[in-house]
Amino acid sequence: xxxxxxxxxxxxxxxxxxxxxxxxxxxxxxxxxxxxxxxxxxxxxxxxxxxxxxxxxxxxxxxxxxxxxxxxxxxxxxxxxxxxxxxxxxxxxxxxxxxxxxxxxxxxxxxxxxxxxxxxxxxxxxxxxxxxxxxxxxxxxxxxxxxxxxxxxxxxxxxxxxxxxxxxxxxxxxxxxxxxxxxxxxxxxxxxxxxxxxxxxxxxxxxxxxxxxxxxxxxxxxxxxx
Amino acid sequence: xxxxxxxxxxxxxxxxxxxxxxxxxxxxxxxxxxxxxxxxxxxxxxxxxxxxxxxxxxxxxxxxxxxxxxxxxxxxxxxxxxxxxxxxxxxxxxxxxxxxxxxxxxxxxxxxxxxxxxxxxxxxxxxxxxxxxxxxxxxxxxxxxxxxxxxxxxxxxxxxxxxxxxxxxxxxxxxxxxxxxxxxxxxxxxxxxxxxxxxxxxxxxxxxxxxxxxxxxxxxxxxxxx
DNA sequence: CGAATGTTTCGGTGAACATCGAAGCATGAA
DNA sequence: TTCATGCTTCGATGTTCACCGAAACATTCG
Numbered sequence: 001x002x003x004x005x006x007x008x009x010x011x012x013x014x015x016x017x018x019x020x021x022x023x024x025x026x027x028x029x030x031x032x033x034x035x036x037x038x039x040x041x042x043x044x045x046x047x048x049x050x051x052x053x054x055x056x057x058x059x060x061x062x063x064x065x066x067x068x069x070x071x072x073x074x075x076x077x078x079x080x081x082x083x084x085x086x087x088x089x090x091x092x093x094x095x096x097x098x099x100x101x102x103x104x105x106x107x108x109x110x111x112x113x114x115x116x117x118x119x120x121x122x123x124x125x126x127x128x129x130x131x132x133x134x135x136x137x138x139x140x141x142x143x144x145x146x147x148x149x150x151x152x153x154x155x156x157x158x159x160x161x162x163x164x165x166x167x168x169x170x171x172x173x174x175x176x177x178x179x180x181x182x183x184x185x186x187x188x189x190x191x192x193x194x195x196x197x198x199x200x201x202x203x204x205x206x207x208x209x210x211x212x213x214x215x216x217x218x219x220x221x222x223x224x225x226x
Numbered sequence: 227x228x229x230x231x232x233x234x235x236x237x238x239x240x241x242x243x244x245x246x247x248x249x250x251x252x253x254x255x256x257x258x259x260x261x262x263x264x265x266x267x268x269x270x271x272x273x274x275x276x277x278x279x280x281x282x283x284x285x286x287x288x289x290x291x292x293x294x295x296x297x298x299x300x301x302x303x304x305x306x307x308x309x310x311x312x313x314x315x316x317x318x319x320x321x322x323x324x325x326x327x328x329x330x331x332x333x334x335x336x337x338x339x340x341x342x343x344x345x346x347x348x349x350x351x352x353x354x355x356x357x358x359x360x361x362x363x364x365x366x367x368x369x370x371x372x373x374x375x376x377x378x379x380x381x382x383x384x385x386x387x388x389x390x391x392x393x394x395x396x397x398x399x400x401x402x403x404x405x406x407x408x409x410x411x412x413x414x415x416x417x418x419x420x421x422x423x424x425x426x427x428x429x430x431x432x433x434x435x436x437x438x439x440x441x442x443x444x445x446x447x448x449x450x451x452x
Numbered sequence: 453c454g455a456a457t458g459t460t461t462c463g464g465t466g467a468a469c470a471t472c473g474a475a476g477c478a479t480g481a482a
Numbered sequence: 483t484t485c486a487t488g489c490t491t492c493g494a495t496g497t498t499c500a501c502c503g504a505a506a507c508a509t510t511c512g
Contacts, residue, residue: 005316005402007250007309012241016470020234035488047471049490059319068479068488078315083233085311089304090231093285130364137363138356174400176231242500261458273501275460294458294509 013058014086018043019051022072023060027080028208029115031064031071077184080114081173088176110210112203113173116188117195117210121220123180125191126172128224135170135183142170144187152187155194155223162186195220239284240312244269245277248298249286253306254434255341257290257297303410306340307399314402336436338429339399342414343421343436347446349406351417352398354450361396361409368396370413378413381420381449388412421446 014020018041025032025040032040038048052072055061060079064071074080110121117125129135134148144152149159162169165186173184183191192210195201200216203209212220240246244267251258251266258266264274278298281287286305290297300306336347343351355361360374370378375385388395397411409417418436421427426442429435438446 005313006246007312007316008241008243008246010241010312010316010319011237011239011246013237015234015236015238015241017234018470020232020237024233033488034490043470044472045489046473046491050470053490070489076318078318082308082311082315085308086233086236087231089308090233090236092302092304093236127364138353244500259458260460269500270502271459272461272503276500279460296459 009058010060013054013060014083016051017041018047019055022048022051023055023074023079023083024208026061026072026074027083027114028112028203029073030203031073034070034072037072074114077114081184084113084118084174084176088174088179091176106204106209106211107207110201110212111208112192112210113175113182113184113208115192116173116182116184117192118173118175118182119210121210121212122182123175124226125220125224126181126183128226129183132225142172142185144170151223152190155191156197157187157190157194159187162190235284236286239280239286240309242277243267244273245281248274248277249281249300249305249309250434252287252298252300253309253340254338254429255299256429257299260296260298263298300340303340307410310339310344310400310402314400314405317402332430332435332437333433336427336438337434338418338436339401339408339410339434341418342399342408342410343418344399344401344408345436347436347438348408349401350452351446351450352407352409354452355409358451368398368411370396377449378416381417382423383413383416383420385413388416 021041022037034048038045061072062075110119134151136143136145152159167186169185169187171185172181175182201210201212247267248263260274264271287298288301334345336345360377362369362371378385391412393412395411395413398407399410401408427436427438
């Protein structure tokens with residue numbers, strides 16, 4: 001009964017407001033410095049140091065030193081998935097902070113989950129790709145079809161390079177606000193990167209929201225029809 | 227940035243060893259009394275009282291009074307899903323307790339996730355049903371096919387009654403040990419109940435393990451071929 | 453009705469933990 | 483080389499929280 005994974009330890013690491021805020025900020029997928037994270041959490045740099053040490057020791061974050069700057073990132077994209085699950089649960093049982101504002105609507109629409117698109121547009125993209133035969137599901141396995149590979153290549157994505165990498169090309173990731181799946185994996189990452197490179201979408205530097213331009217939205221809708 | 231679901235609160239509720247142990251025990255899906263949960267967590271009844279009050283106030287557990295007995299259960303099966311996600315993460319980043327023992331192997335094979343079958347047999351059942359056209363996936367949507375409905379009826383499951391209920395008939399649930407999907411929803415629950423009613427499988431009262439008899443295992447394998 | 457059992461309340465204790473001011477160390481730029 | 487900035491260490495503080503003994507309340511059974 002008392003064997004197996006120690007969820008209390010992991011949950012306790014997430015269960016501090018300052019640490020939770022920093023982990024949430026890292027969900028946007030961009031590495032942040034210790035000082036930036038201290039700002040995000042509203043604490044002093046010395047307090048951040050001790051919190052970040054715990055996250056790193058606990059395996060939730062990794063560090064990279066660059067001169068006097070120390071960058072931190074989530075250790076693994078599964079952590080984003082678990083944080084999403086906690087968000088979904090917190091939303092469901094009514095644990096929210098502050099009143100909803102304009103940013104909430106934007107984040108329901110499109111946001112970054114670690115390195116790929118989430119929110120309504122993320123799940124719509126996934127459903128469209130499955131419905132139009134670009135992605136194929138067999139049990140849990142998620143595979144890019146030939147048609148999907150062609151479509152990705154047409155977007156300028158080097159599918160062969162993705163396949164050669166260690167990360168899975170396609171992985172499903174549960175979206176907390178939609179309670180549906182969005183596309184993770186190296187393809188999910190590459191797609192978001194393309195949307196940004198093409199100027200269709202921009203990341204909001206102050207949150208995880210992704211803003212599509214009107215033109216970008218039109219192109220997205222054309223590419224991923226319902 | 228500081229808006230939206232308060233994951234710190236939820237995680238802090240899970241992040242106490244006593245409470246985590248109690249939540250894990252409730253994942254087996256059976257309602258337990260306050261005194262039983264105190265035993266599971268290795269604490270006194272008065273300490274359990276205060277912990278359980280926090281779980282109930284926090285929306286993670288519900289209570290039902292029966293004379294002098296107070297029964298508790300997880301408030302929602304999504305909680306089991308989130309706990310599974312935390313288990314997967316804890317296992318992945320190396321937060322484990324005590325050495326693995328025989329029970330671990332049994333639990334990897336077949337175990338209860340709230341009210342449905344999980345573990346290797348749970349994910350195998352899901353994959354088989356999808357691969358043989360009993361379940362159909364379209365994006366996140368998971369639907370029982372006509373062939374699936376017939377197979378379930380042949381097992382003695384009242385599919386029409388399931389469909390009339392409020393709960394989804396089929397829902398996918400991520401399995402932490404397998405990193406694959408097993409079947410939740412009212413069909414998942416009904417299937418596990420049938421396996422038990424037919425004598426194919428028995429729940430281990432001291433853990434979440436499900437023990438299949440040799441005959442039950444043979445029948446399961448025949449029903450859900452690879 | 454008295455005894456047994458399940459659960460809760462009350463009050464107190466000690467440990468853990470988040471926090472920050474002060475100071476120090478490391479790095480980069482002028 | 484000096485100054486500025488990022489980060490860490492040290493030491494102390496106050497709060498929170500898990501815990502339990504004792505007692506009380508609620509229910510059940512003989």
